[in-house]
Amino acid sequence: MDFNGQLSPSKTTSILREIGHSPVKKLGQNFLIDANIVRKSLELAEIKKGDLVVEVGPGLGTLTGALLNEGANVYAVELDKRLHAHIAETFKDCPNLNLIWGDAVEHPLAALPKEAKNYKIVANLPYAISTIWLEKVLSGNLPQKMTLMLQKEAAMRFTAKNSSSEYSPISIFLNSAYKVKCAHKVSASCFHPRPNVDSVLLALEILETPFVFKSETKELIRKIFSRRRKQIFSILKDLKDERALKWLENMPEIKPSDRPETIAPELWRKLDK
Numbered sequence: 060m061d062f063n064g065q066l067s068p069s070k071t072t073s074i075l076r077e078i079g080h081s082p083v084k085k086l087g088q089n090f091l092i093d094a095n096i097v098r099k100s101l102e103l104a105e106i107k108k109g110d111l112v113v114e115v116g117p118g119l120g121t122l123t124g125a126l127l128n129e130g131a132n133v134y135a136v137e138l139d140k141r142l143h144a145h146i147a148e149t150f151k152d153c154p155n156l157n158l159i160w161g162d163a164v165e166h167p168l169a170a171l172p173k174e175a176k177n178y179k180i181v182a183n184l185p186y187a188i189s190t191i192w193l194e195k196v197l198s199g200n201l202p203q204k205m206t207l208m209l210q211k212e213a214a215m216r217f218t219a220k221n222s223s224s225e226y227s228p229i230s231i232f233l234n235s236a237y238k239v240k241c242a243h244k245v246s247a248s249c250f251h252p253r254p255n256v257d258s259v260l261l262a263l264e265i266l267e268t269p270f271v272f273k274s275e276t277k278e279l280i281r282k283i284f285s286r287r288r289k290q291i292f293s294i295l296k297d298l299k300d301e302r303a304l305k306w307l308e309n310m311p312e313i314k315p316s317d318r319p320e321t322i323a324p325e326l327w328r329k330l331d332k
């Protein structure tokens with residue numbers, strides 16, 4: 060089956076007209092209309108027949124169709140009821156698609172079976188949920204590869220190194236489990252409607268020994284970063300966190316006057332022990 064007939068801007072607008080749908084900004088509905096980017100996403104994810112792939116927000120089904128064409132088993136979650144119905148109808152004869160209606164923050168891996176191993180994620184993510192969704196993914200059964208289309212600003216935050224202004228809790232959690240294989244700038248003209256900002260296609264590969272932070276440590280790191288301009292000792296004293304104060308005491312690499320954004324991921328990992 061060939062599902063790739065909807066990549067041109069005119070075909071996309073005609074499908075939207077047919078199903079009576081106007082793109083919803085708050086759901087990040089900027090649909091991919093560039094066949095090269097679709098191909099590149101599949102290439103980076105090294106999609107082959109039989110792969111288990113999670114997709115967030117299939118939208119009009121452009122990536123979904125390409126994944127199914129390659130013989131992948133796709134698990135997808137779409138929040139927009141009209142688009143969910145459109146996808147369900149378009150792919151009704153396709154047993155390799157497991158589609159659910161719902162919020163990807165609640166179902167970060169769609170309906171993927173809990174025991175699934177060696178799965179991948181390929182998604183053109185809705186901007187509003189990209190960080191919270193990724194945090195959820197990083198808390199559980201980790202994918203082998205993630206190929207994510209993101210707004211440039213989110214991609215920079217995800218991949219930031221310490222001592223940069225973008226460095227955030229999500230940079231620490233992601234950097235502790237994945238390496239960046241490639242980050243490819245994507246122009247606004249590859250989407251309909253055109254977003255106001257550039258996007259980045261980010262390919263991530265799991266580390267040999269990925270590190271998953273405990274949820275209480277993640278919560279603490281988030282609290283510390285909410286005061287990122289302050290010095291680490293004074294933050295921990297304010298928070299009255301004995302465990303973290305002990306960590307700092309035993310960490311000759313960190314000065315009490317350092318700011319949280321200067322502390323490298325491997326030092327934060329020691330706070331989790």
Ligand SMILES: C[S@@+](CC[C@H](N)C(=O)[O-])C[C@H]1O[C@@H](n2cnc3c(N)ncnc32)[C@H](O)[C@@H]1O
Nearest residue numbers: 086090091116117118137138139162163183185
């Ligand atoms: C950037 S569009 C991508 C659409 C399609 N995959 C493509 O590449 O053309 C984001 C999609 O995510 C859906 N979406 C937005 N928020 C969502 C959420 N919380 N859970 C699941 N899907 C969501 C939108 O309705 C939209 O279909």
